[in-house]
Amino acid sequence: MAKAKYSIYFSIFLLVIFTYAVIDALTFAKLARFFPLYIAAIAVFFALMDLILNIYRYLKLRKSEQREQEDQEDTEEFTGTVRYMIWIIGYVTGIYILGFMITTTLFLVLFLLFETKFGIIKTSVSTAITIGIILLFGNMMNLYWPKGLLNIF
Amino acid sequence: MLEAAIEALVMILDPQRLPFMFLGIAMGLIVGILPGLSGTVGMSILLPFVYGMDPYTGMALLIGMAAVLHTGDTFPSVLLGIPGSSGSQATIMDGYPLAKSGNAARALGAAFFSSLVGGIIGGITLFLAIPVAKPLVLAFGSPELFMLAVLGLSMVGVLAAKNARHGLLAGLLGLMLGTIGGAPAVSEYRYTFDWIYLFNGIPLAVVALGLFAFPEMVDLLAQNRKISSKTKLEGSWKDGIVDAIRNKWLMFRSAVTGSLIGFVPGLGGSVVDWISYGLAKQTVKNSDSFGKGDIRGVIAPESANNAKEGGALIPTLLFSIPGSGTTAILLGGLTLMGLQAGPKMVTTDLPITLSIIWTLVLANIFGAIACILLSKPIAKFSLISAKKLVPFLLVLLLVGAYQSTRHIGDMFLFVGIGLLGWIMKRLDWPRAPLLIGFVLAPAAERYLWISMSRYGFSWLTNTGVVIIGIIIILILSSGTIIKKLNKDKKNNEMSSIS
Structure with missing residues (x-):
């Protein structure tokens, strides 16, 4: 049931994206336009078809008796997923603000201590080795890690 | 030619040159194992070192790296469900389900043996192509290249x-x-x-990693x-090799497909594994288990992606046309060593070309042996808990994404x-078609535009275009036909029993 509902949202999302792509493609020069315009126009048609079929499936499923139990299971798993997505999004946002090296150190220490439940020594050693490898790789590849908005390290 | 080939082999096996090939192999395996790093990265790291080297040594280093890249990239594809490089995207379709069911070592064994065979066939293809390469490469104009892109898209x-x-x-x-762009x-x-x-x-590595690794x-x-649902690893690399030998024809034809697609410049190696996977799925018996952990879904792309390297060197060495970033840097490497890619590579510089072929073959053998020996301990990664x-x-x-x-x-x-990718996974949307579309979009648009502006609609009647068109129709319809034939066979057997 929840999956059917989210499928509708995803179809709407795709429809909006493809419609925007069609509208934007109309502003391109003729030679730049033909490929994205036709591809997006075809995609709009199929996204619309998908949306209609998903709404039909959702309405049909509403009559089903099992929906409450399934919804509860979906919600429980979803909560766990969101928690780890926040970790990952937080990590990337941290890189943008604090820079790569500082955020990576912080991320590893915090994750290993609070999620993996490593002890302090294990966490410190694992983090130090990882940072060492990153520095070595960066040196070999001549990479400049993002310093973030604060521009510290 | 045979004498020259033996001479080139002796050159390669020179104790002063051999360590450089092993160094290249080690680098290729490391770059392959690390997700997101491509052959371009490996070449970039090694390129400064070839300056001033003699061509045989320099080529042993560079080709040693490129040859085994697609052997090493199987590890993340099978164990983590993350494409190790652009050439191992299709391996995850069946390799990862096999790892999840505790058969990681078996999948890796089959993949490495297929890679070895594929690499050798790629080397042989390069050797055989030397006298006939020119008409072969020139047969592919923009219309044919567009049709090959459509062939890739048909795998969707x-x-x-x-x-x-x-x-x-x-x-x-x-x-x-x-x-975009x-x-x-x-x-x-x-x-x-x-x-x-x-x-x-958008870079391919970012799309592939985001789409498969993040979810x-x-x-x-x-x-x-843990990645593996079982507490112990079942099967060994030996089982995988037996599986690969049992499917020898699939391995052979996938390797031939890989080397043939490899020599088409401009199509890019990223689609070879998908095409061979799709072909295997459409043409083998009982293909319903594809995508659920069928060992044939590992054998087909793995033999093709290593074979592709041999094919890709044909236009690079003989016509200075690089088919990928890796081969483009290789051209730079040739220049650094005082060589010029072109027809001279099959005349005055023939020994260099032959040494490249030998390096390709030997590196594939040594690389596969190293990976097979490492497969059991590395497969234990699938038993480590996620946290x-x-x-x-x-x-x-x-x-990997940042570089x-x-x-x-x-x-x-x-x-x-x-x-x-996560939303698509949760809603049971296939993610592989998105990746195929993304990989082929630039080639499809470019070659369609060139074909239309150069030939109007007349390119549609080109012999090559018609042949590729028929091949596409045959591939798409063969799955249905084979399934129907199998069903009829089963029905006949059932009726004869009753």
């Missing part, structure tokens, strides 16, 4: 057989993502939102489980596309 239909509507939409979304025909930037990062388009990491953490593995993996993936363009946008897009 094969991979999304049970959910055609979603597969098609995913493929179209991939095509749209592929149009500069247009090929005119100086216009499309869908960039004035963000400079998008002017060159897998999040789900592993949320379910707090211990994922934090380090996430850092590694972000580094694509060295812009923080790589990391943002990794998360953005990752979220899209």
Whole structure:
């Protein structure tokens, strides 16, 4: 049931994206336009078809008796997923603000201590080795890690 | 020619040169194992060292790296469900389900043996192609290249057989993502939102990692489980080799397909594995288990992606036409060693070309042996719990994504596309078609534009175009025909028993 509902949202999302792509493609020069315009126009048609079929499936499923139990299971798993997505999004946002090296150190220490439940020594050693490898790789590849908005390290 | 080949082998086996080949092999395996790093990265690291080397030694180093890259990249594809490089995207379709069922060592054994055979066939193809390469390469103009891109796109239909509507939409979304950035025909930037990062388009590594790695990491953490559902690893690499030998014809024809597609410049090696996977799925018996952990789904792409390297060297060495970033840097390497790619490579510089072929063959053998020996201990990664593995993996993936363009946008897009991939996974949308669409969008648009502006609609009647068109129809219809034949056979057997 929840999956059917989210499928509708995803179809709407795709429809909006493809419609925007069609509208934007109309502003391109003729030679730049033909490929994205036709591809997006075809995609709009199929996204619309998908949306209609998903709404039909959702309405049909509403009559089903099992929906409450399934919804509860979906919600429980979803909560766990969101928690780890926040970790990952937080990590990337941290890189943008604090820079790569500082955020990576912080991320590893915090994750290993609070999620993996490593002890302090294990966490410190694992983090130090990882940072060492990153520095070595960066040196070999001549990479400049993002310093973030604060521009510290 | 045979004498020259033996002479080149002696040159390669010189104790002063052999260590450089092993160094190249080690680098190739490391780059392959680390997700997101491509052959271009490996070549970039090694290129400064070839300056001043004699051509045999320098080529042993560079080709040694390129030859085994697609052997090493099988590890992350099978064990983590993350494409190790662009050439091992299709391996995850069946390799990862096999790892999840505790058969990681078996999948790796089959993959490495197939890679070995594929690599050798690629080397042989390069050797055989020397006298006939010119007409072969010239036979492919823009219309034929466009049709080959369509052949790749037709794999969307094969991979999304049970959910055609979603597969098609995913493929179209991939095509749209592929149009982001500069247009090929005119100086216009499309869908960039004035963000400079998008002017060159989205890097393939970011899309592949986001689409497959991000959802897998999040789900592993949320379910707090190991990659393998079993507590012990079942099967060994020997079982995998037996599987590969049992499917020798599939291995052979996938390798031939790989080397043939490899020598077509401009199509890119990223699609070889998908085409061979799709072909295998459409033509083998009982293909219903594809995508659920069928060992044949590992054998086909793995033999093709190693064989491709031999094929890709034909236009690079003989016509100075690089088919990928890796071969483009290889051309630079040749120049650094005082050589010039072109017809001279099969006349005055023939010994160098032959030494490249030998390096390709030997590196594949040594690389596969090294990987087979490492497969058992590395397969134990699938038994590590997610919370211990994922934090380090996430850092590694972000580094892999970041080195694509060295812009923080790589990391943002990794998360953005990752979220899209996660939603698609949860809603049971096939993700492979999106990747195929993305990979082929630039080639499809460029060659369609050139074909239309150069020939109008008359290119549609080109012999090559018609032949490839017929091949596409045959591939797409063969699955249905084979299934129907099997069903009829079963029905006949049942009726004769009763």
